[in-house]
Amino acid sequence: xxxxxxxxxxxDADRDVGIxxxxxxxxxxxPPAILLTRSRQHLPECLGDAPADARSWTEMPRYHRLHRGxxxxxxxxxxxxxxxxxxEVVGRQLCxxxxxxxxxxxxxxxxxxxxxxxxxxxxxxxxxxxxxxxEAIHATAQALARKLxxxxxxxxxxxxxxxxxxxxxxxxxxxxxxDGPPQPPCPVSKYRSYDGWCNNLQHxxxxxxxxxxxxxxxAFYKDGLGIPxxxxxxxxxPNPREVSWFLHQDPRKHERFLTTMFVAWGQYIxxxxxxxxxxxxxxxxxRSMKCCPDPSTPQKKNHPDCWNIDIDRRDPFYSKFGExxxxxxxxxxxxxxxxxxxxxxQINEVTSYVDGSQVYGPTxxxxxxxxxxxxxxxxxDSGILGATWKPLLPxxxxxxxxxxxxxxxxxxxxxxxxxxxxxxxxxMVMHTLFLRYHNDLAVKLSYVNPHWDDERLFQExxxxxxxxxxHVTYNEFLPTLLGKKVMDTYGLTLEPRGYxxxxxxxxxxxxxxxxxxxxxxxxxxxxxxxIHTYSYNHRFVEKxxxxxxxxxxxxxxxxxxxxxxxxxxxNQPADAxxxxxxxxxxxxxxxxxGKNFGHDLAARNIHRGxxxxxxxxxYYRRLCGLSPVAxxxxxxxxxxxxxTAYRFSQLYKDVRHIDLWSGIVSEKAIEGAxxxxxxACLIGNQFKDLRWGDRFWYENPGWPxxxxxxxxxxxxxxxxxxxxxxxxxxIAAIQRFPMQxxxxxxxxxxxCTTAEIPRMDLRKWKEVPRxxxxxxxxxxxxxxxx
Ligand code: HEM
Ligand SMILES: [Ca+2]
Numbered sequence: 001x002x003x004x005x006x007x008x009x010x011x012d013a014d015r016d017v018g019i020x021x022x023x024x025x026x027x028x029x030x031p032p033a034i035l036l037t038r039s040r041q042h043l044p045e046c047l048g049d050a051p052a053d054a055r056s057w058t059e060m061p062r063y064h065r066l067h068r069g070x071x072x073x074x075x076x077x078x079x080x081x082x083x084x085x086x087x088e089v090v091g092r093q094l095c096x097x098x099x100x101x102x103x104x105x106x107x108x109x110x111x112x113x114x115x116x117x118x119x120x121x122x123x124x125x126x127x128x129x130x131x132x133x134x135e136a137i138h139a140t141a142q143a144l145a146r147k148l149x150x151x152x153x154x155x156x157x158x159x160x161x162x163x164x165x166x167x168x169x170x171x172x173x174x175x176x177x178x179d180g181p182p183q184p185p186c187p188v189s190k191y192r193s194y195d196g197w198c199n200n201l202q203h204x205x206x207x208x209x210x211x212x213x214x215x216x217x218x219a220f221y222k223d224g225l226g227i228p229x230x231x232x233x234x235x236x237x238p239n240p241r242e243v244s245w246f247l248h249q250d251p252r253k254h255e256r257f258l259t260t261m262f263v264a265w266g267q268y269i270x271x272x273x274x275x276x277x278x279x280x281x282x283x284x285x286x287r288s289m290k291c292c293p294d295p296s297t298p299q300k301k302n303h304p305d306c307w308n309i310d311i312d313r314r315d316p317f318y319s320k321f322g323e324x325x326x327x328x329x330x331x332x333x334x335x336x337x338x339x340x341x342x343x344x345x346q347i348n349e350v351t352s353y354v355d356g357s358q359v360y361g362p363t364x365x366x367x368x369x370x371x372x373x374x375x376x377x378x379x380x381d382s383g384i385l386g387a388t389w390k391p392l393l394p395x396x397x398x399x400x401x402x403x404x405x406x407x408x409x410x411x412x413x414x415x416x417x418x419x420x421x422x423x424x425x426x427x428m429v430m431h432t433l434f435l436r437y438h439n440d441l442a443v444k445l446s447y448v449n450p451h452w453d454d455e456r457l458f459q460e461x462x463x464x465x466x467x468x469x470x471h472v473t474y475n476e477f478l479p480t481l482l483g484k485k486v487m488d489t490y491g492l493t494l495e496p497r498g499y500x501x502x503x504x505x506x507x508x509x510x511x512x513x514x515x516x517x518x519x520x521x522x523x524x525x526x527x528x529x530x531i532h533t534y535s536y537n538h539r540f541v542e543k544x545x546x547x548x549x550x551x552x553x554x555x556x557x558x559x560x561x562x563x564x565x566x567x568x569x570x571n572q573p574a575d576a577x578x579x580x581x582x583x584x585x586x587x588x589x590x591x592x593x594g595k596n597f598g599h600d601l602a603a604r605n606i607h608r609g610x611x612x613x614x615x616x617x618x619y620y621r622r623l624c625g626l627s628p629v630a631x632x633x634x635x636x637x638x639x640x641x642x643x644t645a646y647r648f649s650q651l652y653k654d655v656r657h658i659d660l661w662s663g664i665v666s667e668k669a670i671e672g673a674x675x676x677x678x679x680a681c682l683i684g685n686q687f688k689d690l691r692w693g694d695r696f697w698y699e700n701p702g703w704p705x706x707x708x709x710x711x712x713x714x715x716x717x718x719x720x721x722x723x724x725x726x727x728x729x730x731i732a733a734i735q736r737f738p739m740q741x742x743x744x745x746x747x748x749x750x751x752c753t754t755a756e757i758p759r760m761d762l763r764k765w766k767e768v769p770r771x772x773x774x775x776x777x778x779x780x781x782x783x784x785x786x
Contacts (some may be wrong), residue, residue, distance in 0.1 A: 010218040020216060020681050021625030022169040023490050023688050037732050052768055078461070094148050101144065102168040108139035108613035121772050125176050127277060130210045130347055134333040137169060141225050141341040160342035176205055177276050190704040191459040192466070193556035194360060194367045196351035199695050200505060207339060207509045207693070208353040209362035212345040213276060215513045216623065216685070219343040219613030226333065226344035228307070228610040237610070238651045241311050241326065241722040243319075243662055244602035246647050250529065250580035254573040258480065258526065258674060261720070262568040262739035264426040266523040271358045271418045271427075272469065273690070274516040275349040276331045276612075279305040286698035292325035305330040309600075309607050319588050321597050326447040328604065331613050333528050346612055350418065352511040353694050354473060357416035358433050370394070370417065376442030376457025378435055381414070389559045389729050393428075393435050395419070405551040405593060414553055425549040426531065428556060429565050436727040438465050444762050449770040460765065467698035467707070467715045468692075478687060480739050482680050483672030491686035491692060496716075499707065507694030512686055514620060515610045519682035522675055526574040527663050530584035536732060538749065540566075546584035547591050547598065563729050570724070570738040577674050578640055579666040605661045616656045617663025618676070624681035629655055638676075641664050710764045717758040721735035725752030727760070 038460065047739050100177055101543035109132075113333070144162075145155035163171050165179070176197075186198035193199070198209040203210050231239040259483045281289040291306030309326040311318045320326070334347035350362040359378075360367045372379045380391035400406060404413035404422055413422040416431045443462040446452060476495050478575075479487055487493045530543040542563055555561045575582060581602040591598035629635060632649035639645040644666045652658050662680055667676025675683070696705050696713060700734060723732050735742035735749045742749045751754045 005458075008453060008673070016217070017622050018625030020623045020685050020748075021644055021684065023692075030442050030561050032362075033654045035234065053232055062339075069472045076140060089284065096144070096148065096162060098167050100147070100299050101140065101162060101164065104140045104147075104573040105136060105168050107198055108143065109136040111139065112469070117276060119729070125174055125210055127210065127347070127349065129174065130335055131279075131332040131408045133174070133279065133339070134335045134345075134347065136345050137164075137335060137339060137341060138226055138333040140169070140342075142195075144341065145223070145225060150224070152222070152224035155225075156218055156221070156343050158223075158626065160336070160340040162341055164341060166338050169339050169341075170510070172305075172468035173335075176208070176210070177335050177337055178507050179338040188704060190465060192353075192355055192705070194351075194357070194364045196267070196357075199353060199509070200693070201695070202505060202507070203337075207511075208758045209351045210347060211273065211510070212336055212509045213348045213513045213516060213612075214345075214508070216616060216682075217514075217619070219345070220615045221343055221613045224343060226611065226613075230307075230329075230610065232540040236653045237657055237659075239312065240309055240606035240610075240659075241315065241600055241601040243606055243659065244581070244586060244600050245316065246651055246732075247662055247666065248579050248581045248586065248602040250575070250582045250586065252529075252580075252582075253576035253578060255529075255576050255674070256573070257740050258574040259741055260531070260572045260574050261566075261654065262480060262526060263475065263523060263526045263574050264430050264569055265472070265525070265720070265739060266520070267427055268358065269354060269473050269477070270523065271420055271467065272350065272356065273352055273520075275418070275420070275509045275687055276516065277334075277349050278329045278609075279303065279332050280329075280386050286404075286418040287399070287402050290327060291329060292327045298785070302403055303329075305332070305606070307611065309603055309690070318597060323597060326599060326640045328601065328611075331608070339586075343613060346513065348516075353509055353696070354466070354470050354480065354693075355407075356417070357468055357695070358416065358421070358431070358464065358668070359438065360462060361417040366417065368488060369455075370415065371458065373454055374460050376452075376454055376459075380435065380439065381413075389562075390436055390727070391439075391474055391557055392409060392562075393432055402552055406591075407554075413551070414556070420679065422551050422553045422612050424546065424551075424553060425544075425553060425565055426554045426569055427655050429562055429569070431726040432556065432562060433723060433778035434465065434469075437723060438462065438469070441465065441728065445765060448762050448766050449769075451771070452767075462506075463705070464715065465612060465781050466696075470698050471715055471718055472720050472723070473692065474687070476737060476739055480737075481674050481682060483670070483674075484726075485672055486670075486680045486684050490688040492684065492687050495699055497713070498704075500697075501701065502700035503695060503697060503700050504692050505695070507689060509691075513612050513687040514660065514682050515671055517609050517614055518605070518664060519679045519686070521661055522577070522665050522679050522683075524581050524585060524601055524605065525577055525579065527582060528572065529584045531565070532572040533561075534571045536563065536567070536730065538567060538733070539573055540571075542573075545551055546582070547588040550598075560729065563731050566724055570734055571742070571764055573741060575675075577665075577669055579644055579662070588770070606659045609659050609661055614660045617658040617660045618656050618661060620682065621678050626676050626681075631655060638668060640668050679699075708764070714760040714762075714764050717760055719757060720751075722759055725757060 005605045043403060088541050125242045141155070142157050144159060147781045150159070165173065181200070181202055182204045186201045186204050188201065198204040200206040220229070222229055227238055231237045257285060284290070289300060291304060291308050301374055307330050308328050311324045311326055313319060313324060318709055331346040333344045336342065336345060351357045370378050375500065376477065379394040381394050393414035393416050395412040396404070400412050401418055406412070414428065414431070423430045438461050441464050442457045445457050445460055466537060474492055478492055488503070494500070527546070529546055531546055532543050533541045535541050552609060585601040586598060587597055589599035621626055627634070627638065632655050635645035635648055635655070636642055648658055664676060664678045667678060668676055669679050670680060672679055698707060699712065700706055717749060720738050721736055724738060727732055729754060735747045735751050737747050740747050
């Protein structure tokens with residue numbers, strides 16, 4: 001095992017060295033280890049001398065019977081092994097019959113008790129339908145690999161070659177996951193679909209919600225298919241909580257330039273791009289699955305996807321509470337395009353595109369539930385605030401306990417396009433600002449175009465909101481995170497004027513696991529333990545412990561609080577980029593009422609990396625074309641300090657085992673950027689894809705969805721500063737770039753009304769109505785809007 005692990009997680013991938021260093025043109029594919037053929041000439045070999053493993057299949061006699069009576073090549077796939085560890089016979093042929101696949105699949109769905117869901121393939125796609133089909137396909141792959149005696153590498157790379165569309169799996173494969181151009185063809189509409197469907201006209205599912213999170217390189221599981229490498233006995237990996245404790249404690253340093261607004265934006269757009277679905281327990285009010293033993297309830301058999309993090313009895317923190325188990329549930333397996341067999345992949349609940357799915361939801365039904373269907377507005381809660389304060393997000397009455405710590409049955413969290421909106425207050429502030437922004441835009445557009453109906457106003461406002469999120473992300477956030485050089489290397493620099501002509505329909509704008517499960521989680525090191533609020537005069541007011549703000553958005557209901565938090569975000573420095581994660585995330589994450597401790601996010605990041613089958617840090621460093629790490633000694637020049645490098649050598653038996661997240665957040669930052677080189681490489685690649693592969697990208701010309709050049713110039717004026725000024729309640733001044741601390745030289749705090757914070761002129765959206773317009777009674781546009 002050790003040897004295998006070293007080999008595959010290590011630095012032997014010479015062929016791929018540096019492939020991520022510059023933007024890729026295609027994802028490299030491994031040469032297949034098994035060739036698939038159904039030509040007649042292969043049949044006799046396969047039939048005459050069926051390999052030992054194939055003979056052990058109960059289906060084989062049936063197969064032979066079929067052969068005598070009919071033309072059998074219809075039923076047979078011949079797999080020729082062409083590679084594998086030296087011990088395996090290259091060129092060996094395996095026979096896989098359609099019946100084998102069907103039987104394994106039928107057994108899998110029988111076991112999972114999901115027949116009804118899986119077989120209802122014409123249903124509109126739902127999380128449960130995708131999840132249960134994913135589980136059944138995964139179990140089928142495992143059964144087939146066992147029966148065919150495939151090695152780990154063969155199972156990982158080659159089961160996917162079986163044309164499942166010709167089996168029972170193909171019959172139930174939802175239309176969303178079928179290969180090939182869409183039937184009927186995708187409409188070329190002016191507005192995006194909510195679920196990202198048909199953004200790419202040839203591959204309608206690319207980047208769509210409920211499709212899988214892809215990978216830069218194939219997954220690495222113990223069995224090739226889904227069993228994660230763990231810290232259990234016999235396995236060489238260290239316990240994630242131990243890694244967290246020894247390597248990721250917070251040295252309590254601050255960034256010199258970055259604010260917590262930068263941190264909040266990072267999380268806000270992360271939630272636009274990805275949400276890996278974990279297995280849930282529908283019988284519980286909060287839907288979370290309880291996996292750790294509970295003394296108050298009799299021990300039930302654990303769900304196979306329970307995969308708790310063990311806590312050592314001597315743990316310096318948890319031992320005080322006698323806690324030895326951190327609840328952890330694996331991410332649910334998803335369905336690949338073509339419903340192919342292969343390694344376990346994870347489901348993205350949201351659209352990968354930067355398309356405001358956290359504002360509007362990743363499905364039409366979610367978007368509809370958030371709309372008021374009047375004048376293009378989203379629903380709001382104007383509750384207790386009255387005329388002095390602007391509206392808040394609507395309250396969520398459905399599933400009120402999911403992601404919400406309620407003190408009583410009458411308190412409700414907020415509803416937004418993304419289910420994680422209440423997770424902590426800074427994130428909630430972002431969601432609220434964007435809700436207000438949408439509604440404000442729709443109202444102003446109704447002044448410019450009084451003849452537009454609700455749908456038109458809603459979609460046009462949505463189009464501008466999405467363009468704003470894209471513009472602020474690529475104009476303010478990414479340059480701060482990555483620096484100019486990385487921006488240029490990966491094609492992320494925006495056009496200062498005119499259209500940008502980089503859209504490439506062969507580019508897949510999809511989220512990558514290495515980004516979601518590791519690189520972008522660098523955000524966790526920037527989060528401070530204490531959250532500061534500031535007054536309108538930009539003076540410190542009070543500090544909150546982050547742990548008191550998890551899933552409890554109650555402060556928002558108090559007038560002025562949103563402004564206090566927003567101003568705090570513009571003035572409080574972020575925690576430093578270092579390997580440290582603050583104690584509120586590291587010991588108290590989602591601390592439950594009545595408990596003195598919570599989860600450890602650093603340990604979860606590491607464990608999640610293993611759950612998702614990520615390879616070791618050293619492997620990705622090489623893919624990024626960075627200096628190779630063959631030994632622990634090679635870590636010293638590249639890590640933030642010698643102690644970190646030393647601790648890695650104490651914790652890990654082999655440098656190639658270092659978990660991706662742990663390694664990348666420990667690297668020294670590169671010049672001009674806030675993060676290290678491997679993170680910059682992985683994040684650069686990801687944001688390149690999300691720009692170059694998005695047909696609705698706001699700078700694109702020539703589509704019905706494209707903005708006119710005058711409109712595009714207006715969108716280029718939007719800024720986070722303008723947004724906070726306009727959508728805060730009474731904020732009067734802010735620095736020009738609120739993701740960076742104010743300073744007198746180039747980031748002065750200015751009045752919200754100055755020309756230094758320009759505003760969009762929506763008159764560029766004016767359309768001449770085809771019919772004379774009769775204004776509704778009471779219609780009174782503000783000056784300049786007619
Ligand atoms: C107080 C702030 C934050 C909290 C409480 C928080 C909490 C969490 C939690 C609980 C998870 C899931 C962990 C798991 O795998 O079980 C997660 C995932 C993640 N977080 Fe954070 N986070 C915060 C800030 C950030 C920031 C600032 C960023 C980025 C700049 C970020 C990026 C991510 C990403 C990319 C994921 C993976 C999402 C997925 O694949 O579904 N987070 N975070
Ligand atoms: Ca999205």
